[in-house]
Amino acid sequence: MSRNLELFERGKKSIPGGVNSPVRAFGQVGGTPRFVKRAEGAYFWDADDKQYLDYVGSWGPAIVGHAHPDVVRAVQEAAVGGLSFGAPTEGEVLIAEEIRKLLPSVEQVRLVSSGTEATMSAIRLARGFTGRDLIVKFEGCYHGHSDSLLVKAGSGLLTFGNPSSGGVPADCTKHTLVLQYNDVEQLDKTFREIGDQIACVILEPIAGNMNLIQPSAEFVQALRSLTEQHGAVLIYDEVMTGFRVALNCAQGLHGIKPDLTTLGKVVGGGMPLAAFGGRADIMACIAPLGNVYQAGTLSGNPLSVAAGLATLKLIQQPGFHAELGRRTARLAQGLADAARAAGVTMSSDSVGGMFGFYFSEHAPKSYAEATRCDIERFKRFFHAMLDEGVYLAPSAYEAGFVSSAHSDDLIEQTLAAAARALSRV
Numbered sequence: 001m002s003r004n005l006e007l008f009e010r011g012k013k014s015i016p017g018g019v020n021s022p023v024r025a026f027g028q029v030g031g032t033p034r035f036v037k038r039a040e041g042a043y044f045w046d047a048d049d050k051q052y053l054d055y056v057g058s059w060g061p062a063i064v065g066h067a068h069p070d071v072v073r074a075v076q077e078a079a080v081g082g083l084s085f086g087a088p089t090e091g092e093v094l095i096a097e098e099i100r101k102l103l104p105s106v107e108q109v110r111l112v113s114s115g116t117e118a119t120m121s122a123i124r125l126a127r128g129f130t131g132r133d134l135i136v137k138f139e140g141c142y143h144g145h146s147d148s149l150l151v152k153a154g155s156g157l158l159t160f161g162n163p164s165s166g167g168v169p170a171d172c173t174k175h176t177l178v179l180q181y182n183d184v185e186q187l188d189k190t191f192r193e194i195g196d197q198i199a200c201v202i203l204e205p206i207a208g209n210m211n212l213i214q215p216s217a218e219f220v221q222a223l224r225s226l227t228e229q230h231g232a233v234l235i236y237d238e239v240m241t242g243f244r245v246a247l248n249c250a251q252g253l254h255g256i257k258p259d260l261t262t263l264g265k266v267v268g269g270g271m272p273l274a275a276f277g278g279r280a281d282i283m284a285c286i287a288p289l290g291n292v293y294q295a296g297t298l299s300g301n302p303l304s305v306a307a308g309l310a311t312l313k314l315i316q317q318p319g320f321h322a323e324l325g326r327r328t329a330r331l332a333q334g335l336a337d338a339a340r341a342a343g344v345t346m347s348s349d350s351v352g353g354m355f356g357f358y359f360s361e362h363a364p365k366s367y368a369e370a371t372r373c374d375i376e377r378f379k380r381f382f383h384a385m386l387d388e389g390v391y392l393a394p395s396a397y398e399a400g401f402v403s404s405a406h407s408d409d410l411i412e413q414t415l416a417a418a419a420r421a422l423s424r425v
């Protein structure tokens with residue numbers, strides 16, 4: 001029996017579903033999850049010592065590759081000095097300054113330990129600042145698993161969302177309005193009718209949780225101008241896109257100054273670290289300055305801050321994102337070319353170090369379009385690539401991630417593997 005299967009069966013006895021986060025269980029693609037023994041650069045090795053070229057990268061954090069020596073050294077050095085203090089450290093000041101330097105919209109920033117905490121806190125803050133209850137999110141965008149965000153669209157425009165998870169009272173989602181990504185008309189109508197009751201709009205400025213979906217320029221502009229006109233807080237959830245799509249994030253690419261930004265993944269370099277920040281007048285509402293409560297025993301953990309600082313330093317090397325973006329674009333384009341050569345319908349897209357491929361004629365523009373892709377073909381392709389030693393996200397609705405350790409050679413090897421895999425799907 002494979003050691004992966006053995007661990008999975010054994011794990012299921014002690015851990016629900018054998019995993020500590022659902023998508024790891026291979027629920028959509030079927031088969032046995034790979035248990036990671038160790039990882040280095042662009043690769044990881046599973047419990048059977050089989051090597052995989054990794055395009056998940058811990059779902060985004062591993063932008064400089066796994067176990068980068070600078071990041072590992074920073075964490076080791078920090079560990080020697082103590083693991084957690086529950087008192088402020090110099091590192092927290094340094095990383096806050098670094099984030100402010102890279103993101104001009106962020107005048108003040110607070111550190112937390114997960115993306116979920118960052119978005120949950122940003123929403124509480126927006127509500128506290130505006131004195132309003134309603135929040136707007138977009139179908140298919142994921143912002144972590146806090147109650148008010150686990151919601152699916154209501155039956156009509158301006159009907160509030162229903163819980164998308166057990167254990168979430170309808171009372172918790174009754175203030176959440178779910179709109180369609182890239183639908184400017186619907187957004188406009190919503191703001192005309194109830195704009196003055198909306199505390200905030202939260203979005204993935206480049207969506208990566210319904211596969212990769214880019215917003216139109218009109219959508220991005222409408223979001224900024226409508227929220228501004230109506231006194232609502234615009235929250236760019238850059239947990240995934242932050243420092244990955246560009247050094248100055250999606251907001252830099254869009255030329256938009258959001259009121260609040262949430263960060264995670266890359267900012268912690270693979271350690272549990274996330275952040276929310278933005279306008280100083282809004283951030284002043286957070287305790288201890290203001291009356292919006294937010295706290296954390298491990299917030300700004302010294303090991304996480306050390307990993308984050310080391311990673312932020314590496315990605316500021318000249319040309320880092322240009323090179324990463326070039327290789328990622330080559331991968332995305334190469335996948336679509338290989339599919340065409342194999343007579344398989346596929347399109348693809350990429351931004352910076354993030355990519356998507358879709359078993360459909362065109363890149364989708366909304367959740368509804370994303371769900372129309374050929375899932376059965378995706379599953380066959382996923383497993384064919386796994387057999388080839390290439391680890392893609394085990395879900396058709398997730399973006400892929402490239403790191404600076406994915407050399408041109410490795411990208412070409414991946415495309416050769418894809419050509420073989422596509423001939424079998």
Ligand code: PMP
Binds near residue numbers: 115143204237
């Ligand atoms: N926001 C976005 C855009 C995300 O992609 C994620 C996680 N994939 C989260 C929030 C939640 O982050 P975490 O898993 O660290 O709680």
